[in-house]
Each structure stands twice: as C-alpha cells, then as structure tokens.
C-alpha cells in the first residue's frame with residue numbers, strides 16, 4: 291500500500307525520468323527506518339520485563355528489617371508503616387529501647403529454654419508479643435548471618451507456625467519478637483493434671499503440628515529442619531490451634547554448627563534422633579520426624595516418655611507401646627492411658643504413626659506430609675517394623691544425656707531413597723477419592 295502510494299506522491303514533485311527509481315529507494319529507506327524503530331521498542335520492553343523478573347527473585351533480606359523503626363510512640367506515620375510491614379510479612383527491626391518499652395522493662399517472664407529467656411510484652415497498639423532474648427555471641431560476622439536467617443524465618447509463613455514480627459540486634463543483645471500465643475505451650479497440658487485438653491483437641495494439635503513441620507520440610511522456599519520438636523515448642527493460640535515455635539533457631543544460634551561438625555548434638559535428649567548419637571546416618575529432616583513421633587507418644591500417654599530417671603528402664607513409654615503393640619494389646623494400652631473407648635481407634639492409629647516416626651533408620655520414617663495423611667485417617671497404616679533396636683547397643687542412658695557415642699560401623703544412607711525398589715511402605719491408600727483418581731503422592735504401599 292505504502293509502496294504504491296509513495297511513488298504517486300513523489301511523481302508529482304519530481305517529474306524527471308528517474309523519479310521511479312528515486313521513489314523506490316526512498317520507500318526502502320522508510321520501511322527500514324520503521325522496522326528499526328519497532329525493533330528498538332521491542333528491545334526496550336524486553337529489558338524492562340526481564341529486570342522486573344530478576345528483582346522478584348532476589349533473595350534479599352526484607353528492606354524493613356534493615357532499617358530501624360524510629361520511635362513507634364512518636365508519629366503515627368511510623369506506626370502505620372510498621373503495621374504495614376507486619377501486614378506484608380516483613381520482620382521489623384527494633385531498637386533495644388523499644389524492646390525494653392514493649393516488655394515493660396522485661397517485667398513478665400514467660401519461660402526460659404536452651405536459646406534464651408522469653409518475656410511477655412505488647413506493641414503500642416496493644417498487640418501482644420513474646421520477646422525471646424537470645425544467648426548468642428554478638429559480632430559483625432554473626433550479625434550478617436543473623437540477618438540472613440531472620441530473612442528466611444520472617445518469610446516462612448504458615449497457619450501452624452508461630453509468626454515472627456521482628457527482631458533486635460544490638461551490641462549487647464539479640465532478640466526475636468514473636469506473636470504471643472494465649473494458651474502457652476503444649477507441655478503445660480500434657481504433663482500437669484490441672485489443665486486438661488480433650489482427645490479431639492489433642493488430635494487436632496497433632497495434625498496441626500504435623501502440617502507446620504511438613505511445610506518447613508517440603509513446601510517453604512528455603513527448606514528448614516527444626517531440630518528441636520518437643521511439646522514446649524508447640525504453642526497454642528486462643529482457640530488451642532497448634533503453632534510450631536522456634537523453627538530456624540538452631541541455625542540462627544549455632545551458625546557454625548552444621549550437621550557435619552563433630553560437636554553436632556542438637557535438640558533435647560529424649561526427643562533427638564539416634565543418628566545424632568550414633569552418627570550412623572547423615573542428619574536430614576527425618577530427625578524432626580523422629581522427634582515428632584516422641585511427641586505423639588507423649589500426647590497418647592499424657593505423660594513424659596521417660597519418668598523414672600533412677601531406674602534402668604526409665605519407665606519408658608514408647609517401648610511399652612511397642613511391646614503391647616507386638617503382643618496385639620495396643621487397644622488395652624491406650625485405654626489404660628485414660629483414653630475413652632470412643633477415641634480408642636484414633637489413639638491406636640496415632641500410636642502406629644508414632645511407631646513409624648521413631649524408626650531407627652531415618653529412611654524408614656515417613657516424610658511429614660505422609661504423617662499428616664496417616665493422622666488424618668484417610669489411609670490404612672501398614673504394620674510398623676520394630677523400632678528402638680539402637681537402645682540395645684547404647685543403653686537407656688542415651689535418652690538422658692547428650693553424650694556422643696561413636697559407632698564403628700558407619701552406614702551412610704542417601705537422603706530421599708525409600709524402601710526396597712524405591713517404593714514407600716508406611717500406609718495403603720484406602721480413601722475412596724484416592725482409589726478413584728489414583729495416588730498422586732509418593733507414599734503408596736508396596737504390599
């Protein structure tokens with residue numbers, strides 16, 4: 291069209307013998323110029339789009355965590371910004387003065403654990419908090435790692451994980467500021483007679499906890515091993531929903547303590563997996579599955595797994611559950627724990643899940659997403675093999691203190707491999723939906 295029109299226009303202006311040739315050349319130049327402009331625009335657009343993509347993927351510490359909120363009491367603008375950051379799930383950096391003011395000069399102690407002391411407090415807008423003052427050495431290098439870990443923990447958000455609002459890092463103190471959990475920690479309900487939770491609620495708590503850990507292991511951006519699953523780290527909100535606390539803390543407080551190091555004992559005796567003591571398997575997220583199994587036993591028994599520290603057997607509940615299960619007396623055992631007949635089947639099921647979780651070999655333990663399914667009840671649980679064989683070689687003392695026992699025969703297993711033939715074997719899919727549409731997951735029985 292253009293090539294037809296242009297020669298007409300030009301033919302009126304230059305009425306020479308060469309006007310056709312000239313017009314042809316001009317048309318070519320014009321077409322090339324248009325093509326060049328289109329090319330340049332496309333290039334610029336592509337550049338803009340790709341730079342946005344890169345920004346979205348940058349693993350940076352959230353901007354807000356690098357700045358200090360000036361003074362939350364002064365200026366509504368700052369307060370608004372702070373609330374905006376919290377809503378956007380960014381951990382906020384607080385000053386030591388702010389921390390002191392939030393906790394009313396550290397006046398209400400909620401408890402203390404391996405990583406520090408926890409104080410109750412509240413933000414100026416009335417939102418309640420729990421501030422954990424960490425026992426950690428403070429220097430520039432540690433500070434950089436602290437920031438990186440805060441970035442990870444602060445971006446890890448799930449309904450069954452305790453929310454990190456912010457932190458404080460100063461020459462004298464490092465602290466983490468969490469959402470306050472109205473009903474405290476699960477240990478209070480399991481190990482005292484005064485506060486009682488019904489079985490139904492306990493099952494909910496177990497499933498919620500399993501979901502929180504499954505998220506840490508299998509779903510969140512940066513996979514996190516908790517290393518310290520136990521009732522004191524399961525917190526309960528106003529509705530008694532479970533939220534896992536202290537995830538990411540092991541790494542935050544021991545940045546150099548990787549699982550390869552020789553001093554690598556982690557967690558709490560009685561809950562930590564045998565591979566920490568025996569060094570017969572590499573440490574993987576399956577160490578949390580073991581600890582979760584120990585927690586399930588404590589939910590079933592409503593007692594500490596080890597009670598009598600003076601005796602050789604420690605009156606150890608998990609072993610009792612296995613012995614009764616082996617004899618076909620599991621029902622009597624759970625009823626003997628005060629569980630009502632109505633809840634017996636669920637309690638037996640939970641016992642089977644617990645026995646799977648505490649298998650000696652990490653690979654034999656199910657992944658947490660399978661544990662969730664097993665607890666929820668839509669699948670038929672396959673008979674667990676005998677656990678606790680390791681205790682025959684090292685004795686019950688291993689459950690008391692964090693001693694390290696080196697086993698000469700080291701059996702290294704690679705993470706992710708499963709039962710013989712690569713199949714998993716913890717349960718059989720039995721729900722009608724799964725039967726209809728086929729098992730999409732990884733845990734289908736090989737039996």
Ligand SMILES: Nc1ncnc2c1ncn2[C@@H]1O[C@H](COP(=O)(O)OP(=O)(O)O)[C@@H](O)[C@H]1O
Pocket residue numbers: 400401402403404405406407408419420422452468469470471472474475522523525535536
């Ligand atoms: N976010 C929180 N809300 C309410 N109470 C908490 C919170 N975090 C911790 N606590 C209480 O403080 C106690 C000590 O916590 P912690 O220092 O993590 O030690 P541990 O987990 O070893 O018991 C917990 O057992 C719990 O009762």
Ligand SMILES: [Mg+2]
Pocket residue numbers: 403522523535536
């Ligand atoms: Mg804790």
